[in-house]
Amino acid sequence: MSGFIINRRRFLTVAGAAASAVTLSGCGAFDGFLSSQSPVRDVLASANSLTYRVQRMLIDADALAPEFSASEVRQGQRPNGSTDPTDADYLALKEKQFADYRMTIGGLVEKPLSFSLDELRNMPARTQVTRHDCVEGWSCIAKWTGVPLATILDEARVKPEARFVVFHCYDSMDLGLSGAVRYYESIDLIDARHPQTILAYGCNDEALRVANGAPLRVRIERQLGYKMAKYIKGIELASTLAPYGSGKGGFWEDLGYEWYAGI
Structure with missing residues (x-):
């Protein structure tokens, strides 16, 4: 099993680096491979689906x-991805130290809700010391509370028809000539x-820092770091991922990363 995990991480690192190069440079060299009609992408999607099914069979849900x-x-938690969003609505919240922040939850739920940061802090909490594994190859142990x-x-x-949890975020990511889009990510209800x-x-007995996703980020400890969305604005329950982004389940997934990044 350990060999499988190591090989899978190597593949994710190479695939991730390729996708990142496309994003940062605006180069179209990989466009054919990453397009929805590409047979290469179809093979990668099939491998992802197989990995997901195999890991679900081999690893107990709990x-x-x-x-x-x-x-x-x-050490402090090493930041990944965005570290200081410049979106106007986020900056307005940050200026008031997130006093006006509210996280919403909607979609396929019986009772849409919203929570202030204080309300979330007053709920029953869990603290865990876990290792963050990044697709870039580094890891970092930190203490998380939430x-x-x-x-x-x-x-x-x-609702019974819901299959996925979609995280909508405050930070925008630059796609070069295509402009910027809001970050989003998703997981299934098993991981949720x-x-x-x-x-x-x-994080580490302090309020979450901006570089690490303040005021709120998700920790999904059995998956790689890019799945753990930061700067969460709202949560949506959905039966399909098709309406979001390019329909692949997340910002990086739309660029070729695997949707299921279990480790």
Whole structure:
């Protein structure tokens, strides 16, 4: 099993680097491979689907990612992705130290809701010391505190037809000549209800820093770091991922990354 994980990480790193190069340079060299009609992308999508099914069969739905002792936190959490959003609505919240922040949850729920940061902090919390594994090849152990996503889902009463949780974010990502788009990400309900999946507002016994996703980010400890959306604006329950972005389930997935990044 360890060999499978290592090889899979190598593939993700190469694929990720290629996709990143397309994004940063605006070069069209990989456009044919990343297009929805490309047979190469069809093969990658099939491999992703197979990986997802195999891991779901081999790993218990409630199996925990490794947790560590607090003494193993030896540095601040290394930032990944966006580190300082410049979107006007985010800057307005940041200026008031997120006093006006409200996270919404809607879509396929019986009871659409919104929560202030204080309301989230007053809910039953979970603290976990886990390792963040980045597709770029680095890792970092940190202590995270937040409300279990399952708690929020239970309060909103998810409808039976819902299959996915979609995270909408405040940060925009530049696509070169195509302009900027808001970051989004998604997971299935199995990972959404996993006990270690939390909406984190604290890191290493401090309020979450802007570089790490303040005021709120999701921690999905059994997947790679790009799945853990930061600067969360709202959560939407959906039966299909087709209406969002290019329909692949996330910003990076729309550029060729795997939707299921389990480790």
